[in-house]
Amino acid sequence: MNLAEKVKSKFPNLVQETLEQNGDQVVVVRKDAIKSLASSLKTDPEFQFNLLTDLTAVDYLHWEEKEIRFEVIYNLFSLTKNHRLFIKARVPETDPTIDSVAPLWPAANWYEREVWDMFGIRFKGHPDLKRILMYEGFDGHPLRKDYPYNKRQPLIGSMN
């Protein structure tokens, strides 16, 4: 039994499906399950995911086979167990919010600010959710697929 299936058998009501992509173990969850699953995976003696190595998001706007627009992707690693797991949480366009994991892993603080800045996904419970790459007064979220690539910003003006 691989790692993703172990996670699913231990938390059957939190995990929706498991995938194995190019040797990476992936579990897919609904967005309201992320907080309890993340805290369980961090403290569970079998998994001990004590390191969040990455947190990012994908916009699947033009993918017809994807019903839900956004996926927030958590890249977890266990330094003690030496195993890695990806969690994909599906976030709909109508309610782009998800629970923050910054209280669990402080590394998530800036990652979540970046995902908010680029994709406009709000993280509930984040200590200071503000833009990190773009400036205050920036209009829109530039990595959304419906952001016009040549859009001009109000503070910058038509020349740029």
Added chain:
Amino acid sequence: MGEVKLEKFNFMTTTLNDAIGWARKFSIFQYPFVTACCGMEYMATACAHYDVDRFGAGFPRFSPRQSDVLFVVGTISHKMAPVLKKVYEQMCEPKWVVAFGVCTCTGGFYDNYATVMGIDTIIPVDVYIPGCPPRPENVLDGLMKLQEKIQNQKQEI
């Protein structure tokens, strides 16, 4: 006391404007504002093989108040734009600006949420050096065009 022969003395005549221009064009203290990959080509130009010191420009100053020419080398983003403008405003007159590479000239192949579409939307530019990145020969050509411009302009004192 015989007749004074003028050709015994080595001298030349010029105008003050030309003399100052000649002095200024061979003492370019440059401020390298290097932000991106063009910086590699800038370094190649500044090193011994191409010997930018032949043009009196071999002395980069990292203080805008002590420099004459602002070399803007590499892509300028919207967040960097206020910094570039402040550096330009800190430089003392007379000052010149060289746009090094297509990103500084026009934005290059970037047309997105982050990139300034040419630094001439922010500050005045004297010489544009196109190329992605420009070859050192191209940079030296731009430098000589800048010298020509400095020599021929009216010198503010």
